Amino acid sequence: MNGPLTHGAHSVLSPASGQAEAIVVLWWVMLAVSVLVFLAVMAALALGAWRARRPGTQALSEAASRRLVLAGGVAVPLAVLIALVLGSVRTDLAGADDRVPGARIVVEVTGWQWWWAVRYLDADGATLAITANQIHVPVGEPVRVLLRSGDVIHSFWVPNLRGKTDMIPGIVNAAAYEATRAGVYRGQCAEFCGTQHARMAFELVAQPREDFDRWLAQQRAPAAVPEPGRAAEGRRVFDRDCANCHRVREAGEGFWPQGLGPDLTHVASRRRLGAATLPNGPAHLAGWIADPQGAKPGVHMPPVPLEPGELKAVVAYLMALE
Ligand code: HEC
Ligand SMILES: [Cu+2]
Incomplete structure (x- = not known):
């Protein structure tokens, strides 16, 4: 998609x-x-x-100008406004x-x-x-x-x-x-x-x-099991540094309550990252993890200091979670 x-x-x-x-x-x-x-x-x-x-x-006679003001200045605007309000209330109720x-x-x-x-x-x-x-x-x-x-x-x-x-x-x-x-x-x-x-x-x-x-x-479905190697290493990084806030539901686990951050069980299937801030993909994901504050200053995800190898591993892990 x-x-x-x-x-x-x-x-x-x-x-x-x-x-x-x-x-x-x-x-x-x-x-x-x-x-x-x-x-x-x-x-x-x-x-x-x-x-x-x-x-x-x-000049118009006094009676004629009074009629003009009463009709054009009071009656017609009142009728038009009441009709519009009724239309608006009707639309509102229909959607309520x-x-x-x-x-x-x-x-x-x-x-x-x-x-x-x-x-x-x-x-x-x-x-x-x-x-x-x-x-x-x-x-x-x-x-x-x-x-x-x-x-x-x-x-x-x-x-x-x-x-x-x-x-x-x-x-x-x-x-x-x-x-x-x-x-x-x-x-x-x-x-x-x-x-x-x-x-x-x-x-x-x-x-x-x-x-x-x-x-x-x-x-x-539960999350894909990480391939041995880089993705499995990424899962260890995830458990250490990210699992406080994010959930990845694995086989055999029930649904947890939401964590402090978005559920990532199928994050690779999403079109965008950071509440539609960035396109999803390995480069943007790595950039987001290394510096979420750069993409979204003030966001409630702290920058997580990772070794370059760890960052690559966690990206490989998450990108396999289709
Ligand atoms: C202190 C809690 C916290 C920690 C620790 C944390 N995050 Fe986050 N994360 C968040 C929050 C909150 C958001 C939502 C940010 C937003 O879009 O406003 C988020 C968003 C994300 C997203 C985007 C998800 C989406 O669907 O838009 C990804 C991917 C992500 N985090 C990965 C990670 C990884 C990988 C780590 C560990 C290296 C990590 N996070 C550590 C809180 C955290
Ligand atoms: Cu809001």
């Missing part, structure tokens, strides 16, 4: 779901009405200016229903400064898979998304799919997502949450059910 983002990813004007379509219709209606009102006001202004300069213009009858999967996303922990649950709430910073959904099927925060207030936003939903510590917000068009869309934290708020992004892959099932099966 490599390749670029879908054209128009991260744009509300390129909807890929019913909810996003309703929002974009509302936006175009509001823009059109605003443009019409603006043009009407400018035309009235021009007409007034032109009439005032024309010699012999009669978070029940997803018959949803086969639930995606739980927890915002952390400055990354996204992702857990897939079955209908009974049992964990199916744990990953981070990349969310997959099957196209044309409603998915229930539970939104939490581990620290401060974040906001979950995939512009192509729907509006923003806050992630508030101690509260679980739910939303229904249904992508109608396959693609790779970009999501972004939409609530200022600290220095690296701007680099708290993720990618959402909407794909046909078979591809989604394949992806989920891969994420459910």
Whole structure:
């Protein structure tokens, strides 16, 4: 699943779901009405200016000007504003229903400064898979998304799919997502949450059910056993220096709670690193491990001083974790 983002990813004007379509219709209606009102006001202004300069213009009678002000200045704006508010409330309510009858999967996303922990649950709430910073959904099927925060207030936003939903510590917000068009869309934290708020992004892959099932099966599987040699040496480095914060789930282990950092069981299968900050690959991974603060100043991953051989080994280990 490599390749670029879908054209128009991260744009509300390129909807890929019913909810996003309703929002974009509302936006175009509001823009059109605003443009019409603006043009009407400018035309009235021009007409007034032109009439005032024309010699012999009669002022309107008092009754006529009162009627004009009451109609054009009170009644029409009130009617237009009430209609727009009703349209907006209607769109909002239509998107507020978070029940997803018959949803086969639930995606739980927890915002952390400055990354996204992702857990897939079955209908009974049992964990199916744990990953981070990349969310997959099957196209044309409603998915229930539970939104939490581990620290401060974040906001979950995939512009192509729907509006923003806050992630508030101690509260679980739910939303229904249904992508109608396959693609790779970009999501972004939409609530200022600290220095690296701007680099708290993720990618959402909407794909046909078979591809989604394949992806989920891969994420459910335990980590690949490292090849003897460099990768096995890398695993020792990982256990010594990284396992305090990161989990790699091996065969025979159950799902752990998330650590302080993203789950790395299948990190090589991800498109990007550092919450969509860098492309994934051996060079960027080595750069990230050697100097995460360089890519994302202030990030809650300290630089880990490693010998060059150890760095190569840990990169070989992680890059084999497809
Ligand atoms: C003190 C905790 C801590 C330690 C120790 C630590 N990390 Fe991290 N790591 C984090 C946090 C937090 C993030 C998320 C950073 C972000 O994107 O904001 C992260 C992100 C990452 C990522 C990006 C994952 C993704 O999907 O975007 C990789 C890869 C990674 N760390 C590898 C390592 C390796 C390898 C080591 C050991 C050499 C290590 N980390 C040590 C906390 C830690
Ligand atoms: Cu945030």
